[in-house]
Amino acid sequence: MNTMRWLTEDEQAAWRAYLQATTLLEDHLDRQLQRDAGMPHMYYALxxxxxxxxxxxxxxxxxxxxxxxxxxxxxxAVTRLEGNGWLRRESCPSDRRGQIVVLTEAGYDEVVRTAPGHVTAVRAAIFDRLSDEQTRQLAEISRIIADGLHGPEGADVPWRR
Amino acid sequence: MNTMRWLTEDEQAAWRAYLQATTLLEDHLDRQLQRDAGMPHMYYALxxxxxxxxxxxxxxxxxxxxxxxxxxxxxxAVTRLEGNGWLRRESCPSDRRGQIVVLTEAGYDEVVRTAPGHVTAVRAAIFDRLSDEQTRQLAEISRIIADGLHGPEGADVPWRR
DNA sequence: AGCAACTTCTTGAAGCTTCAATGAAATGCC
DNA sequence: GGCATTTCATTGAAGCTTCAAGAAGTTGCT
Structure with a gap:
């Protein structure tokens, strides 16, 4: 007998839609930030x-x-952003292996300058289109998925990397 | 006066959770497929x-x-997968600019071989953790976001790319 | 103290993605 | 037909991510 559990119709539909939405959104935000801030979304997020x-x-x-x-x-990423003058590395006093990343004044200004455009893009793509109820649903669903993949914020699992 | 609309508390929470979930999930599936199929998730999806x-x-x-x-x-991507012998290019008879990508027998076998593991990973990360109701919510939310970013499946917008 | 085991962070190479430029063919217009 | 425009697909370079390896420091055990 076949013991494999495939996806139901609803699950397949959700999975396809999810993949398309995340692919398009990532791409969209990367372009927006590359154009307006000269860096990909992850770098801006840092x-x-x-x-x-x-x-x-x-x-x-x-x-x-x-x-x-x-x-x-x-x-x-830090090496690159340091080259832009937006970040700086400092050594950690309490642990000499450690490095501390510091946002420079120029880096802060850059965030202040580009944040409005970025927030507008995020609103336009997501929250202006979702009801308050859907926003809460998205948060809950996202938390469930994230928790499943790394443990609920602070559960240190040794088998993870 | 400041006319800028920032994100509400709920929206910020949803956005943070979404970013973490998608980052972790992408990473997780890329690793799973790289290990079991020797290719990143997007290539497998093709x-x-x-x-x-x-x-x-x-x-x-x-x-x-x-x-x-x-x-x-x-x-x-096709160049790489063609190198693996999983894909082949054919020229298009009706349009001589066109190329047709064909899945080879080996490519099909590879999908058959690796699909169960991949589906299991997707289930474990998402659908085994969501209620049926949440699965439908995720589908709906994803569709709304995707539609906003490229028009509802077939709306050809010239200003896109 | 001495030493193994672990943690922190970096590095370089290989692989993937983006961007702009290009060649080739189809389409639209007059 | 002739010519500009658009579409299809590819290419190479630059930038980003992953992976495995490694240097340096800390921790825990005896």
Missing amino acids: LSTLSETPGRRMRMTELAERSKITRSRLSH | LSTLSETPGRRMRMTELAERSKITRSRLSH
Whole structure:
């Protein structure tokens, strides 16, 4: 007998729609930010995260974890953004392996300058089209998926990387 | 006065959750398929789409549009997959500019071999965790976002790309 | 203290994506 | 027919991501 569980009609439809939506949205936001800020969306997200953080600084590892990217990817990204003068590395006093990424004044200004355009793009693509109810549904669904893939925020699983 | 509309608390929460979920999921599926099939998720999706198509073949442009990727990206992808022997290019009889991508027997076998593992990964990450109601919500939300970004399946907008 | 095991971060190479430019063919217009 | 415009697909270079390896520092065990 065949013990394999395939996707139902509804699940297939949802999966196709999800793939199309995420592919289009990623592409759309990458283009918007590449045009208006000269960097891909993930790079902008890094600056944005730092801009909301006390001291506008964070340990590499923590920034990588919050952003859900590998340390390696972050390392390359920081090197590039440092070249733009938007970020700076400082060594960590409490742990000499550590590096602290600091958003420069120029980097902060860049976020301030480009945030309105980015928020407008996100609104236009998503939240202006969804009801409040759907916005909450999206949040809940996203949390369920994210939690399944890395444990609910702080569950340290050794088999993960 | 400031006429800019920022995101509400709920919208910010949804956006953060969405970004984390999609980043983690993409990464997870890319790894799963890279390990089990030796290709990234998008490449697998191309083979999978072709496998469900009459004659297991499609025009480049149509495959690119269904997959929501650029022709350029598809061109590179097909070159790579052709190198693996999973795809083959044929010239189009009705339009001599055209190319038709054909899934080879080996390519079809590869999809058959790796589909179960992939479906299991998708189920485990998403549908085993969502209620039927949430699955329908995800489909609806995804459709709304996708439609906003490229017109509802067939609306040909000249200003796009 | 000494040492293995682990963590932090970086690096270079290989692979993937984007962008702009190009060749070739089809289409529309007069 | 002749010519400009548009469409189809490809190409190479530059930029981004992944992967495996490695240097440096910390932690835990005895």
